[in-house]
Amino acid sequence: MSDMQYQEFMNRISRGEKIEATDEMPDEYRKLVIKQIHMHGISEVMGAYPEKEWVPKAPNLRRKLALIAKVQDEIGHGQLLLRVAEDLARPLGKMREEMITDVFTGRVKFHNVFHMEAPTWADAGIIGFLVDGGAIITQASLLDSSYAPYARVLQRICAEESFHMQHGESIVLALAEGTEYQRGMLQDSINRWWPSMMFFFGPTEMSAAADRMMEYRIRTKTNEELRQKFINRYVPRIWALGMTVPDDKLKYDSETKLWSYTDPDWEWFGYMVKNNAGPKSQERIALRRQAHEGQAWVREAMIRAGEAVPTA
Template structure:
């Protein structure tokens, strides 16, 4: 395996796996607070799947870093030291139950678009993991849809809660697919195309998201918080307000609203429970 191909894969898959682990945290906030027993079970299962996806992806990344003398401990330390980034959406606050619904519906909806493309890439172990993941994501989207539709059909306060959550998540969703072409930020995108790990640009994926979800969001009577959003029927292209991409860069540097809090939560749990991982490690049992 060429070195730069390995390096690209490590960067891609470690970030993906770490993002799944960190991605459990915003929704996890709502697991103990889910408003019915059914919702409690479903959101528990959903967050569990995210952790399971993290497990699959980290295993693939761990096998890639093993020849470099590294393992899972190093990947997690990379997260804590800021050398491995996690996805921009998971730096955002989720202050209401509706946020849990929007994450399940639209963030997972965006994720399945990206993952569907990545699953056709050139590295088989990654594609195998993605196949397992995609099979579960369809449940996640329906779980999110179910929460959002219940709120949309509900009281005025519930609808307002949903609209406010959409307002909060719209910009992170635009950020989700990464910057458009001809930006200094897209060099990784080009390498990905070169190595046949992706066959679509960030903008193509974002357009696909608009085509699929804008009509559905509108069908629930919600207002998308972008007055410039419109479909150019001739070119079949959505026009939208360009967000401030320097903000995106700052989020990835762990300068988002919840970056520090979530990293601290994850890091302190990891350190406090190191003694348990010692029990699970190859470190020999000491006779007691």
């Protein structure tokens, strides 16, 4: 792409125009969009694992059905996103199989929260309440992405997330109005997930790649803007439940309209995500590999089933 073509592309971006899969685009733009959507899609798939652990142990049939439905939605979102990424990656010779298996070899990362343990039923609720809440805030900011196929598919994903949000809140509310033991479970779970949620949006000082994504308007809000939106929505809700947030620095400044908070351990979380070194990373990746490889014969059989049956 010549300098003039690049300038014309950037003019389109700054005019707020949207880019389609078949448009001319700088290689850097293509690679950044693939990186973003690939990571997003794989995170949806890996995001099903912590909750799936609770399907056999759900406290009643309705909760079990809801949890299965949510797991099914998350895998479905992964499929939709990988499809979008795949259209952009095809000219680079990259297809679905590789996009899926990259997670086995650490060539694609997934969100820090999905590396963490979900030891009690309260975690199933807190994941729906806080992790989905955070994910919706992030995804809402991408509804205006310059890459149109991504923005379009996110409309559907956000609509389906509305059930996830209510489902998570329903579990949390049931525990919050329950016994001391149940309230204790809820508080422990909040304590467990809070630092992960602060890391979830990424460091205030963004990476070079994230900065480029902002310039290309692939994403439109900074990490810190998203984190502030999250804190502003969810801290008052946690407090309303009579729960505490494990951060003594948490404070709203009515002049700057910003929250102060304790930084999560950036270095540790960063290392964990990069090296799949979290408490559940390896176990969940192994399950993912087992599912993918164990079902290879089904994918193979489907090709055979699609082949014309010779007439007698």
